[in-house]
Amino acid sequence: MIPDETLYRRYLGGDDEGLNALMERHGDRLTLYLDGCLHDTHEAEDVMIEAFARLIASRPDIRDGGFRAYLYKTARRLALRLLARRRARQTFSLDELTEEPEGRELVEQTVQAAESGRILRACMAELRPDYREALFLVYFEGLSHAEAAAVMGKWEKQVADLVYRGRNALRKRLEQEGISHAHE
Structure with a gap:
């Protein structure tokens, strides 16, 4: 398997397939991680995409072995900001309480098929x-x-x-x- 940093360097050199491979490799797992923080699959997907967008926009110099940590740290910061904004505008609503469990059940059914999972x-x-x-x-x-x-x-x-x-x-x-x- 090609190391993340090699794929990232390829992307920086103009090969968009390097970025596509990184998104394919880390996108779903990063979304799952973010869903654990945000408890909203759609917001988790949006934050995952934004984390990659930040990577594209800033084009940081990432040392060997540091790509995944950089990506997750960026995504975590974005998720924490989103949670802070959410808390700042949060009002109690029974509608939100009735909608949230269905989303959680769907995520659990999709991600964890087995009972032990x-x-x-x-x-x-x-x-x-x-x-x-x-x-x-x-x-x-x-x-x-x-x-x-x-x-x-x-x-x-x-x-x-x-x-x-x-x-x-x-x-x-x-x-x-x-x-x-x-x-x-």
Whole structure:
């Protein structure tokens, strides 16, 4: 597999296929990550596209091994801004409460087909947000602790602690749900 940074350099050199390959490789997983923050698939897709648009517009110099961390950090910042704007204009509405669960169910059905997957997702949703984010970046996205730290704006040791504590909290939740083989 061609490294992300090589594809990115190809794009910078004028080969649009490099960018297409990066979007194909990271688009769905980045959207899934953002949906965990935003709880809205359509907004997550919009933020994913905006993160790539920022990459296109700014054309940053990315060091080897840093592409995915840069992309996720950019997307995370955009999602946090969106959440802040959402909170600033948020008013309580029963309409929103009736529409949101259907969207969540659709996402869960699409992303997690198996029962154990749905339980995992539900247990992940109950974790502290920083635990959930650290676990997602390290285990689902395969980022190193250093890369996850760059995305989250934390020290590498802090991420290691979050992963350790999050894994223990998730294990306890899974055991409460009857999944006793919840190991690392």
